[in-house]
Structures are given as C-alpha cells and as structure tokens.
Amino acid sequence: MASGEKLTGLINKATPLEFLPRLSEYLGGTKIYMKRDDEGGRGEGGNKLRKYERIIGDAIASNCDTLIIAGHYQSNAARLLVSSACRLGLKSIVVCKELIPKQNDAFNNNGNALLMNIMGAEIVPAKPGDDYLQAMNKIAEKVKKQGGKPYVIPFGGSNLLGSLGYVDCADEIITQMKQAGESNPDYIITATGSGGTQAGLVAGILKNNLNTKIIGFSVLHKSQQAMEIVTGLADKTLKHLNSEHVPNDEIIIDDRFIGQGYGIPTKECLETIRLFARLEGLFLCPVYTSKAMTGLISYVKSGKIPKDKTVVFVHTGGSPLIYAYYDKLFKENK
Numbered sequence: 057m058a059s060g061e062k063l064t065g066l067i068n069k070a071t072p073l074e075f076l077p078r079l080s081e082y083l084g085g086t087k088i089y090m091k092r093d094d095e096g097g098r099g100e101g102g103n104k105l106r107k108y109e110r111i112i113g114d115a116i117a118s119n120c121d122t123l124i125i126a127g128h129y130q131s132n133a134a135r136l137l138v139s140s141a142c143r144l145g146l147k148s149i150v151v152c153k154e155l156i157p158k159q160n161d162a163f164n165n166n167g168n169a170l171l172m173n174i175m176g177a178e179i180v181p182a183k184p185g186d187d188y189l190q191a192m193n194k195i196a197e198k199v200k201k202q203g204g205k206p207y208v209i210p211f212g213g214s215n216l217l218g219s220l221g222y223v224d225c226a227d228e229i230i231t232q233m234k235q236a237g238e239s240n241p242d243y244i245i246t247a248t249g250s251g252g253t254q255a256g257l258v259a260g261i262l263k264n265n266l267n268t269k270i271i272g273f274s275v276l277h278k279s280q281q282a283m284e285i286v287t288g289l290a291d292k293t294l295k296h297l298n299s300e301h302v303p304n305d306e307i308i309i310d311d312r313f314i315g316q317g318y319g320i321p322t323k324e325c326l327e328t329i330r331l332f333a334r335l336e337g338l339f340l341c342p343v344y345t346s347k348a349m350t351g352l353i354s355y356v357k358s359g360k361i362p363k364d365k366t367v368v369f370v371h372t373g374g375s376p377l378i379y380a381y382y383d384k385l386f387k388e389n390k
C-alpha cells in the first residue's frame with residue numbers, strides 16, 4: 057500500500073465553509089452551510105482534487121510519468137486529472153466513452169470536453185461496450201513499450217487514498233463549524249457517484265467520535281449497491297486509520313433523485329439550479345450537486361430533516377457541466 061502522503065500544490069488550504077442565509081430562510085430556518093469544495097485548486101476545482109492529492113502523490117512516488125483515466129466527454133474526474141497533470145508536468149490519457157446520451161449537438165465539445173481540449177488532453181475514444189479496465193491496461197502496455205511509466209487511476213478516484221482526502225474534508229468541517237461558533241453538524245450531505253467522497257466523510261466523522269449522519273444522494277447506482285461500496289470503503293479507511301469504529305447507522309443513501317439515469321437531468325434538478333442561483337448567486341451542476349440539493353430540499357420540506365437541525369452540504373464542484381447542458385437551462389426572458 058502506498059504511504060498516503062499528500063501532494064502539496066493541488067489544494068493549498070482548507071476550502072471555505074459558508075453559511076447560506078437565503079436558502080436557510082427559504083427552508084424555514086434549518087441552518088444550511090456549504091463546504092465549498094468547488095473552490096480552491098486548479099482546473100475549476102472539485103472533489104477529485106482531494107482524492108488526487110494522494111493518488112497522484114502515489115503515482116509520483118512510484119516514478120510514474122503518465123496518468124491514465126477512464127472517463128467520458130463531460131467527466132469532472134478526467135478534467136481535473138488532466139489539469140493536475142498539466143500543473144505537475146506529467147502526461148495524461150483519457151479513455152473516453154459516450155457514457156451519457158448526447159444532450160445536444162455541442163455536448164462532446166463544450167463544458168468539460170472544451171476545457172480538456174484547451175489543456176491539450178490526449179483523448180482515446182472507446183466504444184460504449186468496451187471494458188474500461190482492459191482499455192486502460194492496453195494503453196498502459198503501449199506507454200511502457202514507448203519507455204514511459206503509466207499509472208492507472210482507480211474508478212472515480214474512489215480507493216483508500218481517495219477516501220482519505222474526504223477524511224481531511226470532515227476534519228476541516230469540524231474545525232470550521234467550531235470557528236463559526238456552531239456545534240457539530242447534524243447532517244452532512246453529498247452527491248454520491250463512485251462512493252469515495254461519502255466513504256471518506258463517514259470515516260472522518262466516526263474517527264472524530266461524532267454521530268453526524270452522512271447522507272449521499274446517489275446519482276449513479278441504486279441505493280443498495282451504493283451502500284455496499286460506501287460501507288466497504290469507509291470500513292477500509294477506518295481500519296487504515298487504526299480506528300475501532302465500524303460504519304453503520306450514520307450512512308444514509310437515497311437514489312430517488314437520480315431520475316432516468318446518470319447524467320440525465322430531471323425537471324426538479326434543473327429547477328433547483330435556478331432556485332439556488334437566484335437565492336445564493338451560486339451554481340450547482342445538472343449531473344451531481346443539483347440532484348443532491350433537490351434531495352436536501354425535499355428532506356427539509358417533508359420534515360425528514362427537522363427544522364431545528366444544522367446541515368453542511370458539500371459542494372463537490374462540476375460547474376463546467378452547466379455549459380454542456382446549456383439548452384436545458386437557458387430560458388428566454390419574457
């Protein structure tokens with residue numbers, strides 16, 4: 057196992073924790089804070105940077121010079137990997153599938169696809185049925201033959217090293233809530249895809265002996281599959297941290313806000329993007345954060361999260377996705 061040393065430079069300081077006064081008022085008094093993991097770091101920011109701090113750190117410690125990732129044309133993970141590689145003087149290769157049905161004519165050259173193109177990303181197209189791991193291993197062999205040293209990034213950056221990045225995030229939240237004169241949050245909310253973000257938050261909260269509930273609104277897997285992934289990785293992370301805790305009741309996963317599938321916006325999530333932008337002047341993305349925020353709003357409105365509770369919503373990034381889905385969001389002003 058790699059040492060788990062953090063690579064300095066991808067994120068240089070704690071991301072801000074901000075109170076959201078207008079959303080809190082809109083929701084009838086539930087105190088909502090936002091952990092701004094969309095801010096900070098290069099490449100437009102986002103949750104993958106915390107994961108890459110250790111994963112790319114491991115690649116560098118292993119003397120690798122070429123990072124290989126599986127993604128799609130609108131992948132935040134791929135965009136941030138390419139940006140991190142640029143920053144560190146490494147090569148990167150993105151194996152790209154059309155994982156999300158094309159949403160408009162510009163879908164494969166706007167948003168994240170545009171940013172990757174500007175950074176000179178090497179994109180290797182793959183067919184929808186191709187096995188990602190096989191495709192990445194094949195490229196890795198080719199890199200080796202050419203004298204390079206490849207490093208294959210785990211799916212979504214969700215392995216132990218990636219999860220440790222979100223233990224850091226939990227530590228930051230606890231410190232920043234104290235600094236804000238608040239008690240520990242009753243709930244922390246995130247969008248859950250490959251699971252590393254939620255797993256790290258769970259491990260971080262348990263390591264600190266808190267009973268905060270960590271709600272993951274799944275944007276990819278059904279609840280049961282997501283639960284297995286998150287619980288397994290949180291457990292592994294806690295063991296690595298020599299903690300006696302076992303992840304259990306603090307994990308909540310809800311897949312009811314996915315809609316038709318990964319990357320397909322729901323009517324509600326598009327409304328949430330507008331609502332949130334009009335209340336707070338901040339942007340959520342149509343694939344991840346707006347589905348999670350739709351879940352949060354629904355939980356508070358239905359009383360699942362009581363009005364006297366305190367919530368931290370982790371803004372995991374993804375703002376370039378707004379431009380990829382521009383036609384779903386643009387409304388002619390009347």
Ligand SMILES: Cc1ncc(COP(=O)(O)O)c(C=O)c1O
Pocket residue numbers: 102103132133212214247248249250251252253254341344345372373374
């Ligand atoms: C903006 C954004 N939010 C949330 C997630 C989900 O994080 P995880 O894959 O760790 O569950 C991702 C993953 O790609 C993401 O890009």
